[in-house]
Amino acid sequence: MKIKLSLKIKTVIEYLLVVALYYVTGGAFSYVNYNMQIIVFFIISLLLCIYYKKYDFLRQKPFSIWIIMSLFILIVPLIFLDSVPTYIAIIMQLAIGMFCSSLILVKEFIRKYINIIVFFALVSLIGFLIGFIKPSVATLFPVTRIEDASVDYYNAGIYVFMLSKGYGTGVLSIAIRNAGICWEPGCYQCFLNIGLLFLLEKEKYNYQKFFYFKFFVLILTILTTVSTTGIIILIILLTVYFKEWSKNLRHGILLIPLIIIIILFIYSKTDLSEVIRYKISREFGSDKGFFDRISLSKISYLISNNGFFYLLGMSFSKWIEINESLWNSIIHSFLCLGVPFTIIHLIGYWNGSHLLSKKGWLLFMIMIMCASTETLFWRVFFNTFAFYGWTYYRNKNGLEIY
Template identity: 25%
Template sequence: MNCIYKNKTAIIQYSYIYLMLSSAGMAFPAYIGNDLFIILLLLMGIYYFFFKNSLYNLQKQYTFFIGSLFFSMVLIIIGSTLSLGTALSITSILLIVYATYKIDPLHYIQRLIKLIYYISIISIILFSATSLFGFDFFSPIFPHLYPSIYRENEIYSYGGFIYRFVTLHSGRNCGPFSEPGQYQCILSVALYFTLFRTYLFNPKDRIRYLVVFFITLITTLSTSGYIGIIILIICFLLHSSKVIDKQVKYVFIIVIIGVIFFISMTKLGNDFINTAVFDKIYENGQLDLSNKSGGARTASIVGVLSTIYHHPITLFGIGYDELNNMGLEGCAGFLYLLLAIGIMPFSILFGFCFYQIFKYNKGIWDIIVRILLVINMGLGQPHIMNFALFTMMLYPYFITNSLKKTGIPYVRNC
């Protein structure tokens, strides 16, 4: 009976994890409708949040946090174009992160990382095949996959439940997501847990995860992803300079040598680095930060800061519709969210999360790496409300404050 219960719990938790992954840009929300998906997230989150055994101190604190955040957004809704749907969407992400953890706290991260690992392997295989044989090699199966429509009935991508063939990014590994920036966020967080929370994995699994996640992240050709790799490696080496094990050292050495060889000695490697870096910041041999996605990020940051300077009242929250009417770019999701929901809900949301980072950590470099990864995502991608970022920020807080209920051994500064 105990085995049956464990298997049932694992199936439920994996289902919730897949749903969370879907919220980060996979096809499932579009397939059933975004509004219906938000309702589904809310209902599934509420079910485990309120109708399953409470985790004592954690439940009380987290309920107060979500309640305060939602109430503050309702106040903004009354006086702006901020929609109830946006407030519910933000709330649903925070609910589902906690609910998924609560199903089985002992195995939450292990199952999350394992699922990302298998998705990564699938994406490496299919992306490699696409790179070798061409994007059109898979065209015979496209009519049988879920199509994502862009504008004017143009097909943006095919698939997206396990892997997505994105026409716009045919030379990049998007995994099951709509664009590489979304995928890199999931992979960066997976690398964070694999590097900084070593006690969650056995050594062999950890090495396999590290190799696969590094390779997958490199093939996304995401500038934000490459910045994430640099942040992760530097902070990890400084964090573990005295206790880093030989196996991990070898992984780093092999990855670095392999990347250098791949970029410098192969045509595909040269194309990769041109796509990921130089094409975004250079135009006709000259440094040009207004070029392509680099320009979109710069325009978004400058646009939001300029709006705040000239119209300080926007800090009280004006909603996404008004931001669109003002013609502001949304690439810097961190700043865009600030103007959309207002400084009070924004401060509650990230003030609470950053406080938990400073309170529950494994040292100064664990604090720095988490904050920098959030900022990197927030200034480089529009989708800052990503479950992976909030899992990374809140997991140590969750696990420490649910010890009495779960019987998990206490680990100081976990």
């Protein structure tokens, strides 16, 4: 009896950890007291490792990698006399990824994440619908206002209503884009598409129950984000995994008309066609649109006007002085935290992708695409993926710890 209760408690803790990884990484709430959130998460995950005696990583590769990456991070504020707490927060985020990869087995992480993201997708669809019917409902919840953001966030806990500040033409109408709990629909689609990838590998993880219900919920939610990157990734996933989702489609055939009806309803009640045209024009309608979005040209700032190469990074304060917009968090990492740190983390991404997915190249591509348009590169959710790659390796017998 005690063993069963202990297992149930551990299952609940694992679910809460995965939810916390999602909230802290993508939540619009992360704008408020972010460093405090990281400190609390760090302490809790560390204590759980101690309680469950999951500290073998101290004698394994992950801890060595964490130490090396932490040293590269700390070098930057020491060289440029920058504020240290910001860099400490990044070190703690890496540690959280290491702790969570130790606490939750890979298979369990994937299974629980599918359940969690489908639940939040359903909630966001309901919240999205409420936003159409009665937008004033949003004002019943606490509001978070960010000076540089084009929207105000109304926090309903498991969903965030976003109302435009009315900056004029050229700003997308937030009312017709679903961002879930995230600060931006383009951020939300990343979590949805990763969940969809895991779901499409159902044969590997023997996770077929309610497959088509979850499948169509995720697809519909991705479409409601109206994210260019998200829809491109969705098309790639449906193409690559065509055999997996099409062979038993008869079991989910009744859901297709429902999805079509919902899409037509949204289309008829909004200026969605104008939004789509605007996004296509913005991303692909000019020579610089797409490349400005992923900020590839900003990598040139690695070399200063005096010819100095910022191999170890230029610091966050130096980049702020340059006063350039930068969407690509990978390039931001190269510029502010240095080449060695960023390359090590990219290797972790690569290793983790191949561990979590039988099509590791595809998961890696999704993470790179999303980190190239959103500030996600060294956030805790993706750090966990990276440290799975440093913790385990694959052989003929399955997954083994280094």
